[in-house]
Amino acid sequence: MARYSSTYLSSCYVTAALITLLTFGFSGFHGITTCSAARIHVQKKVGTNFIATKCGTTSYPRLCVDTLSAHASTIQDNPSQLAQTAISVCLASARSTSAVLSRLSTTGGMSARDAGAVSDCKTTMGDSADKLQKSLGSMGSLGGKKGVALRINDIQTWMSTALTDVTMCREGLAGSSMDGGVTSSIMNAERLTSIALALVNGLGSSSP
Numbered sequence: 001m002a003r004y005s006s007t008y009l010s011s012c013y014v015t016a017a018l019i020t021l022l023t024f025g026f027s028g029f030h031g032i033t034t035c036s037a038a039r040i041h042v043q044k045k046v047g048t049n050f051i052a053t054k055c056g057t058t059s060y061p062r063l064c065v066d067t068l069s070a071h072a073s074t075i076q077d078n079p080s081q082l083a084q085t086a087i088s089v090c091l092a093s094a095r096s097t098s099a100v101l102s103r104l105s106t107t108g109g110m111s112a113r114d115a116g117a118v119s120d121c122k123t124t125m126g127d128s129a130d131k132l133q134k135s136l137g138s139m140g141s142l143g144g145k146k147g148v149a150l151r152i153n154d155i156q157t158w159m160s161t162a163l164t165d166v167t168m169c170r171e172g173l174a175g176s177s178m179d180g181g182v183t184s185s186i187m188n189a190e191r192l193t194s195i196a197l198a199l200v201n202g203l204g205s206s207s208p
Helices: 002-023 026-055 061-075 079-105 112-139 148-173 180-206
Strands: none
Touching: 026 061, 026 079, 026 180, 061 079, 061 180, 079 112, 079 148, 079 180, 112 148, 112 180, 148 180
């Protein structure tokens, strides 16, 4: 697939260049633009297939594919980029959920039990977001081979802690009278963190 795509794109650009030389006009520009579109399409196709394969190793493959496919052109077939994107997505989810909990904590009318659960949940979700941020920052420095295994191990530790935090948040609200949208947001954040951790673990198993 990759060899065919590379050959096709090379042929496409050669053809576009010839058109440009022969016509010196808009048709040549259109040919190059068409090739650019073809290149983007091939990158997205490669990325989509790669994402589907890697997502099959997670506990929530459908959510994984649905969430990450939008980034297929960027991810292509790069495992590190896939894991980094997954962490970025679940960090955004954790921050969004933390914001919801912060607003909820200022709302009156809750029982003492629910108010305490929301306060605890807000704290653990904040801790989860902090660990995800550290993980994302460390993912950006995985360029060279030296020390990669150690950094991946650190990321795995932070990601595991982040998952534990959000799970504690969800469990703490179990049986409360919280709005269904709140618990759904927390559960989604938990699943996305689980997905990102599984993809990071995949990096660990393939690192030297």
